[in-house]
Amino acid sequence: MVYENLVLLIHVLLAVGVIGFVLIQRGKGAEAGASFGGGASQTVFGSAGSGNFLTRMTAILVAGFFVTSLALAFVAKQKAEGLSEFNVPVEVSPVETDVVPVVNEPESALPAE
Template sequence: METVILIVHVLLAAAIIALVLLQQGKGAEAGASFGGGASQTVFGSRGSGNFLGRVTAVLAAVLFATSFGLAYFAKERASSISDAGIPAATLIESAAERVQELPVLEVQRSGDSDIPTGQ
């Protein structure tokens, strides 16, 4: 199910990018008012701006919903992993036992050292 939502999410993102690139800017409407032949277009004299804007808004809403779906699946996966893992208290106790098993290194201090001793 998560894979299907992810595929739909990616396709919606690509569709939104394509629709935004297809839409005309605000300055393009000024040229159409001087006889740009808008009455012979597929979308009528109002142009495709209204239609493409609504389709973009619908696709954005569906993209928003798929984002919530993917977030839900990510949350479920994260909670199932943390429940199946090793509890943090066990890790801390294990580390404390290991520290006590480590050998203690003896440091030899000689008077010929370059480090000042403060005496």
């Protein structure tokens, strides 16, 4: 249970980080200093500019988000299998259909052609 909460917390923080880094990045048509004013992006992130740093950090955060997603799916699967061991009834809703059942009639009752 503690493991699940820790992974969920990391998952949410990574999601917020990915959103933040994507919003910080400039589009193809934007000038280099549009996000930071003037030429600040050249000095804040080094001579290569903000693109390389932000792209790498976004990729790292996305990879972490993917790993935590898989971990949460694994934990959910383990919980579902654990419920079946205790014979917990799973309520299945009946499927409603508009199909009328066909009653087999004898051939003599069918109209002659």
